[in-house]
Amino acid sequence: MKDSTIDTGHNTTHGELHAELSGKFDTTAMATEATLLNPRFYTTDFDEMDKIDVTPVRAEWDTLIAQMKSDPNKGHFKKNADWDHVDWAGMDPHLRAEFIDFLVSSCTAEFSGCVLYKEMKRRGNNPDICELFNYMARDEARHAGFINDALREAGVAVNLGFLTKAKKYTYFRPKFIYYATYLSEKIGYARYITIFRHLEAHPEHRFHPIFKWFKEWCNDEFSHGEAFALLMRTDPKLTQSWANKLWIRFFLTAVYSTMWVRDHARKDFHAALGVDIDWYDQEVYRKTSAIARQVFPVELDIDHPRWIPGLRRMNDAMLDMERGRKQGGLAGGLTNAWGTVRAMTAFVGLYLIPVKHTTPPASVRMEPVY
Amino acid sequence: MGFFTREKEQVPCTVEVSHRFEALHAHVRFNNGAVVHPGDEVLVHGAPVVAAYGELVVEDRMATITRATWLERQWVRLTGDFDFMELCEFSFSEELAV
Numbered sequence: 300m301k302d303s304t305i306d307t308g309h310n311t312t313h314g315e316l317h318a319e320l321s322g323k324f325d326t327t328a329m330a331t332e333a334t335l336l337n338p339r340f341y342t343t344d345f346d347e348m349d350k351i352d353v354t355p356v357r358a359e360w361d362t363l364i365a366q367m368k369s370d371p372n373k374g375h376f377k378k379n380a381d382w383d384h385v386d387w388a389g390m391d392p393h394l395r396a397e398f399i400d401f402l403v404s405s406c407t408a409e410f411s412g413c414v415l416y417k418e419m420k421r422r423g424n425n426p427d428i429c430e431l432f433n434y435m436a437r438d439e440a441r442h443a444g445f446i447n448d449a450l451r452e453a454g455v456a457v458n459l460g461f462l463t464k465a466k467k468y469t470y471f472r473p474k475f476i477y478y479a480t481y482l483s484e485k486i487g488y489a490r491y492i493t494i495f496r497h498l499e500a501h502p503e504h505r506f507h508p509i510f511k512w513f514k515e516w517c518n519d520e521f522s523h524g525e526a527f528a529l530l531m532r533t534d535p536k537l538t539q540s541w542a543n544k545l546w547i548r549f550f551l552t553a554v555y556s557t558m559w560v561r562d563h564a565r566k567d568f569h570a571a572l573g574v575d576i577d578w579y580d581q582e583v584y585r586k587t588s589a590i591a592r593q594v595f596p597v598e599l600d601i602d603h604p605r606w607i608p609g610l611r612r613m614n615d616a617m618l619d620m621e622r623g624r625k626q627g628g629l630a631g632g633l634t635n636a637w638g639t640v641r642a643m644t645a646f647v648g649l650y651l652i653p654v655k656h657t658t659p660p661a662s663v664r665m666e667p668v669y
Numbered sequence: 670m671g672f673f674t675r676e677k678e679q680v681p682c683t684v685e686v687s688h689r690f691e692a693l694h695a696h697v698r699f700n701n702g703a704v705v706h707p708g709d710e711v712l713v714h715g716a717p718v719v720a721a722y723g724e725l726v727v728e729d730r731m732a733t734i735t736r737a738t739w740l741e742r743q744w745v746r747l748t749g750d751f752d753f754m755e756l757c758e759f760s761f762s763e764e765l766a767v
Contacts, residue, residue, distance in 0.1 A: 338695075339755050342707050376691075397761075404762045406693070413694050422704065436694075443693035451722065459686055459695050460717040465735075470707035470749035471756060479756035554757050564765040621765045 334403050334450075335458045338411040340466045343473050345422045353427050356529045359664045360427065363525055367434040375515040376445045382508045387453050390506075397568035398507065399455060406446040406457065408483075413439035415476075431526050438519045449509050474543070477531050478550045481594070482587070484524035486554065489586035491517035492669045497574060504573035521667040528594040532663050544597055551591075551599050552650045555584055559610045560617045577607070586669055593663050597654040609649040616641035672739045678703065682732040684713060688720035697732065708737025708745035 353360045387395065413436050420432035447457055471479075495513040498505045505511070531537045538547065562569070562576050569576045584601045592598065600606065616638045623635030681700040687693060697713060705711060713732045720726040737745065 336695075340711075341749070341755075342705060400761050400764070410693060410695075414696070417694070417696055421698070437692075440687065440692035440694040444687075444690050447688075447693045448690050457688075457693070459688065459720065462684060462686065462695055462697065463713045463715060463717050465710050465712040467710045468705050468707060468745075469752060470745050471753065472750060475750055475753050476756060479753055483757050550753075553754065557754065557757065560765065561761040561763070565761055618765060625766075 332455045333458045334455055335460060336407055336410055337461055338407065338414045339469075340414070341469045341471055343419075343471050343476055345419075347473050348419065348428060349423055349425045351425060351428055351530060351533055353529065353533055356532050356663065359662065360529055363522065363529065363664070364427075364430060364434070367431070367522060367526075370434075370437075372438070372441075372515050372519055376441055376512070378448070381511050385452060385507055391567065391571075393567040394506070394571050395453075397565045398571075399450070399453060401565070401568060402446055402450050402453070402509075403455070406443050406450065408487075409439045409443035409446065412436075412480075413443060415480075435523050435526065438523070442516065442519070445512070446509075449507070474537055474546070477527050477537065478547060479554075481524055481527035481531065482550060482554050482591070484520045484527065485590050486558065486583065486587050487520040488517045488524060488667065489583045489590070489669070491520065492667070493579060493582050493586065494572065494574070496669065497572070497579075501573050504571065506571050518667055524590070525664060528663050531594050538594055538596055538659070547595050548597050548599070548654055549650065551595075551597075552646065555580075555599060555601075556610055556613050556646065556649055558583070560614050563614050564618075581607075590665060592657050592659060593665050594659055596657060596659060598657055600652055600655055603652045605648065605652050609645055609652070613642055613645035613649070616645055675738055675741075676736045678734045678736065680732050680734055682713065682730055684718050684726075684728050684730050686718050686720040686724075686726045688722055688724055688726075690723070699732070699734075700729075703734060705734065706737065706742060707749060708741040710735040710737075 390398075416432040416436040416439060420429045420436060423429045423432070450457065491513040494510060495517070498510050537543055559580050562580055566576070569579065581601060584599070588598045588601065618638075620635050620638035620642060623631045623633070623638055625631070626634065680703045683698045683700055684696070685698070686695045695718075697711070711732055711734055713730050715730055718726055718728060
């Protein structure tokens, strides 16, 4: 990490944005670092989304929307006496770097969700869909604001300079958005609640007060996931056709293996929490898979003897790829290429582990119970 | 939409940036109802929008939408899906050596 900016890894996704080092974006805090928020910009087939008809799930849909409208977490994201002092200066530098990466990634995730949902609300003509995306955008902006405040305390200012930079819009098919966003929301719930329950049992590891807010927070993630589950239920082909089952399997493998690799690169963060990363990731997969039975007809077999060895091979290969990229030159290029081949082989190996087939229940709705 | 040429449109827009505790968000709305399609590029003119902490800034600006060519649009539609991991927001950044 450089002195004056954090390379969040989000900064050059489209190769068009660069961090602007500037304290002027935050005149009040003791900002010593600036991090550019770089949300994604994409379009989708808005006509297809307008055609969604929630009639088959109307009763469950109305209940969920009513719950979102009542805004149960309205008062939750406030700092109160539970927000105890954080000794940022005394924090181990490695832990601090990883924790800030965690906060910036989380903030970017919420912010990107907000941009996407707002865009869908604005472009759509279907009142059911617009109402849903309006509430979800509200929640994401609120979460982002809360994380931003924690970052400010750490002396990190977010820079919203991306607005006046050229932005190119890419495209995703609606079903890709459903699968990916559904999984992100549910996995987000599983990640937050697993940490929350762990720290409940081991409060001595709670090195920052933000973890105390995770329980109610992740209930928002949970209900956003519910909304996407209902959306997928309006069209059985989305989850039942042969090709789409393969896509779901692909998304599950990609998301689970990515999580494994990224988490295993944050050893200090997890050590400070007193969390064994292997255990944590398996626990998150287990919860996510149990929840995803509500809508996905296939489930990865995370207890298969080839599962964890495959993830480890993937992790080693990805580390070599990054090492090669950073090294540069011919030798670096070869290291990177060989790592890529191994990562792809590991991925195919994970993808080909036989999946478990399940039958989603008649009623899709679930409540957060972990 | 040009087949080979990129067309540019000047569009009035409203920029809204909230840099507050209760909400952190930033949105651009085209005031004439213009919509963005796959492969298009949007540039909001003027200096960076600066919202100090606690501020909500709403400004009218001009934006240039550079329309993708027909070919680019098809290409982005075909290949955009490959970036699907961008849709998956969880865990940490993709950087492995923090």
